[in-house]
Amino acid sequence: xxxxxxxxxxxxxxxxxxxxxxxxxxxxxxxxxxxxxxxxxxxxxxxxxxxxxxxxxxxxxxxxxxxxxxxxxxxxxxxxxxxxxxxxxxxxxxxxxxxxxxxxxxxxxxxxxxxxxxxxxxxxxxxxxxxxxxxxxxxxxxxxxxxxxxxxxxxxxxxxxxxxxxxxxxxxxxxxxxxxxxxxxxxxxxxxxxxxxxxxxxxxxxxxxxxxxxx
Ligand code: FE
Numbered sequence: 001x002x003x004x005x006x007x008x009x010x011x012x013x014x015x016x017x018x019x020x021x022x023x024x025x026x027x028x029x030x031x032x033x034x035x036x037x038x039x040x041x042x043x044x045x046x047x048x049x050x051x052x053x054x055x056x057x058x059x060x061x062x063x064x065x066x067x068x069x070x071x072x073x074x075x076x077x078x079x080x081x082x083x084x085x086x087x088x089x090x091x092x093x094x095x096x097x098x099x100x101x102x103x104x105x106x107x108x109x110x111x112x113x114x115x116x117x118x119x120x121x122x123x124x125x126x127x128x129x130x131x132x133x134x135x136x137x138x139x140x141x142x143x144x145x146x147x148x149x150x151x152x153x154x155x156x157x158x159x160x161x162x163x164x165x166x167x168x169x170x171x172x173x174x175x176x177x178x179x180x181x182x183x184x185x186x187x188x189x190x191x192x193x194x195x196x197x198x199x200x201x202x203x204x205x206x207x208x209x210x211x212x213x214x215x
Contacts, residue, residue, distance in 0.1 A: 012142055012145060013030055015079045016028075017102050019100065025051065025090070030161070047160070049159050060116045063113035069151075080183075109142050111135065114130045125161060153184055154184055180212055
C-alpha cells in the first residue's frame with residue numbers, strides 16, 4: 001500500500017480552539033470537513049495524545065480557525081508543536097470570542113464554532129462531529145496543506161493524521177542546512193549554527209539546539 005496517495009487528498013491548515021476549564025487552548029489540525037449543510041455539521045479529527053482532545057471532550061464545544069497563506073510559521077509552531085498541557089498557547093495571541101470559544105483575531109480567513117453532537121474513536125484519533133452555531137468570514141486566501149508543505153516548508157507533527165515518517169524535502173541540498181527535526185524549521189541566521197549559544201531554541205517549536213540536524 002502506497003500511503004503517498006493521501007498526499008493527493010486536499011487538506012487545509014486549521015487551529016482548533018476550545019476551553020480548558022477557564023483557560024483558552026487549542027491545536028493545529030488539517031483534517032476537517034463539512035458533513036451536512038442544514039444544520040451545518042463538520043467533522044474534525046484530533047489525535048488522542050493532543051491535550052486539546054481531552055479539553056474538547058470536557059467542554060463539548062470547539063471552534064475551527066481557518067489559517068490564511070500568510071499565517072506565520074511561529075503561529076503554527078505555537079499551536080502545533082507544543083502541548084497546551086505545559087504552556088498557555090494564548091499568552092501572546094490576540095483573540096476574541098465565538099460561541100464560548102477563543103478565536104484568533106489575526107492570520108485567519110474566518111472561523112466556525114459550535115457544539116460537539118457526537119464523536120467516533122479510531123485507533124489514534126477522535127473524530128468530533130460539530131453542529132455549527134456561529135461563523136464569520138474574514139479576508140485572505142485559505143492555506144492548503146500542500147501550500148504549507150511546499151511554500152512554507154512545514155512538516156506534519158507526529159500526531160497529525162497526515163504524518164508520514166519518510167517525509168523528505170526534495171529541494172534540500174545535503175549537508176548545507178541545519179533543520180529542526182521536530183518542526184522542519186531551517187536555520188537562516190547570520191551567525192553560523194555551530195557558533196550559536198547552547199541556549200538557542202527553535203523559534204517555531206521551542207525545542208533545543210540539540211534537535212537540529214545537518215541536512
Ligand atoms: Fe522546531
